[in-house]
Amino acid sequence: MSSPDRPTLLRTTTTSFCSSLLSPPPPSALLSRFFTSSPKITEHGPTWATSRLPFLGRTFSGTSDNPGNSSSSCVSYFELLSSTLEMKLPSDAFPDRNGFIVDAEADMVSVVGKGRFVAKKTGKGWDEQFVYRFSGFDEEGRIGHWEIWADPLSAWVAVGGKGEGEKGGKGEGEKGGKGEKEGGGVEEDGGKKGEGVLEGAGYAS
Numbered sequence: 001m002s003s004p005d006r007p008t009l010l011r012t013t014t015t016s017f018c019s020s021l022l023s024p025p026p027p028s029a030l031l032s033r034f035f036t037s038s039p040k041i042t043e044h045g046p047t048w049a050t051s052r053l054p055f056l057g058r059t060f061s062g063t064s065d066n067p068g069n070s071s072s073s074c075v076s077y078f079e080l081l082s083s084t085l086e087m088k089l090p091s092d093a094f095p096d097r098n099g100f101i102v103d104a105e106a107d108m109v110s111v112v113g114k115g116r117f118v119a120k121k122t123g124k125g126w127d128e129q130f131v132y133r134f135s136g137f138d139e140e141g142r143i144g145h146w147e148i149w150a151d152p153l154s155a156w157v158a159v160g161g162k163g164e165g166e167k168g169g170k171g172e173g174e175k176g177g178k179g180e181k182e183g184g185g186v187e188e189d190g191g192k193k194g195e196g197v198l199e200g201a202g203y204a205s
Helices: 004-022 027-034 047-051 072-082 150-162 171-181
Strands: 035-042 059-063 085-089 101-103 109-117 122-136 145-148 196-198
Touching: 004 027, 004 101, 004 122, 004 145, 027 035, 027 072, 035 072, 047 109, 047 150, 059 072, 072 085, 109 150, 122 150
Parallel strands: 035 145
Antiparallel strands: 035 059, 085 109, 085 196, 101 109, 109 122, 122 145
16 A cells, blocks of 8 residues: 555656656756666657667666666667657646646556657657656655657658658558658648757757
8 A cells, every 4th residue: 555645756756857858957867866776768669660760669777877788778768869859848748736647556657748849850840749657666756667658650750751661662661651641740840849948858968
């Protein structure tokens, strides 16, 4: 059984973390402040998309301070993300604290956010909603595992550029065509700015 204050603690941690994404500190500082000493980050997505979106479909763990773990560390997640996409979050990207759903028994918190993403390679952007789930909290309420569900099809199309899928082999052409059809929100970014602009989620190396 969780203590009566446990849900409040988890909600406070996660709302503070999400608020920090509007104007984030460097990845190492973010991890140190909000995460356990053995953090994990997973952005879910199809494995075939990793050729363009290398931060998808795998779990990054630990920090870059861990020997032999630099290429798969949580810091690497932010670096790969920032080299591929620019994320623009408005001031109302996340709901108020009552919109953070706490499952006290499972020790888990979920929230739906929104933002605009732009592919750095092509300048193509799209608006989307995404889901964050936090789990693996320690006794002090620090996050153990951050999971993200976003819109990989729109990202695939935007990063690849219009019609790029048609140039590849049959498999990539079909995927590119499907992504362009289903990820119809992709468009040339007209410089529309949110109130909290994150350069690649604010995580430049």
